[in-house]
Amino acid sequence: MSTTLATYIALPGNAAEAFEHWHRVFGGELDLTRYGDMHMEGMPFEPDPQHVAHAVLTTAGGQIAGGDAMEDGNDYLVHGTAYSLLYSVETPDDARGLIQKLITGGGSVGMPFEKAPWGEWYGTVFDRFGVMWSFSAPSAD
Known part of the structure; x- marks a missing residue:
């Protein structure tokens, strides 16, 4: 392994x-x-x-x-925490497709997917479970 x-x-x-x-x-x-x-x-x-x-x-x-999670009295907050899962894809259209699937599945936009100041495309979506997905794609230019 x-x-x-x-x-x-x-x-x-x-x-x-x-x-x-x-x-x-x-x-x-x-x-x-x-x-x-x-x-x-x-x-x-x-x-x-x-x-x-x-x-x-x-x-x-x-x-x-x-x-x-184990039922040990701990609260495992998902939405609103500081973490996210970063998914880097090859094209902005790849990201848009995944974002749309998460939104259609009950998610919501956290930050619109658009060209970022550093030149790449970036945006976030919260899925229906509260998990924040960040998407990044290179600029086509």
């Missing part, structure tokens, strides 16, 4: 829905394991068997991993 780095997102009980949505938007290969799919004997907790223990979406651009 080679060394990799992937974003991991702990979601509040809707990881299956989120990862299936992202799979439809970005394509790639989705590997999703629910707690009910695993051998649970000896686990130090009793998770909901329908919750996601681990998911990985592998796309041409990289991997997103995640699952449902």
